[in-house]
Amino acid sequence: MACHIRVATVSARLVPPETKAIASTIAGKGFIAVSSVLRMTMQECIKDFEKELKAESSVFDKIYETEDWRERISAFLEKRKT
Numbered sequence: 001m002a003c004h005i006r007v008a009t010v011s012a013r014l015v016p017p018e019t020k021a022i023a024s025t026i027a028g029k030g031f032i033a034v035s036s037v038l039r040m041t042m043q044e045c046i047k048d049f050e051k052e053l054k055a056e057s058s059v060f061d062k063i064y065e066t067e068d069w070r071e072r073i074s075a076f077l078e079k080r081k082t
Contacts (some may be wrong), residue, residue, distance in 0.1 A: 030068040 015023075026034060036059045063069055075081060 030063075030066075030072060032066050032068055033063050036063060 012020075040055065040059060
């Protein structure tokens with residue numbers, strides 16, 4: 001069974017404020033993390049739990065190796081915004 005995701009373009013004036021707030025929050029996150037999650041979401045649904053864990057592990061390994069990740073951890077530890 002495949003996951004079906006519909007992508008559509010909508011006029012900004014038709015988008016509810018709550019949706020804009022969520023989109024803004026997501027857009028403010030690290031590009032690599034957000035794009036990795038999106039890539040995994042766009043893939044066909046994985047029914048094999050072990051395969052899914054390996055796929056997630058691979059994505060997280062790549063994220064943890066980035067400067068973006070290190071900066072966000074430093075900012076968290078120093079209690080400052082990125």
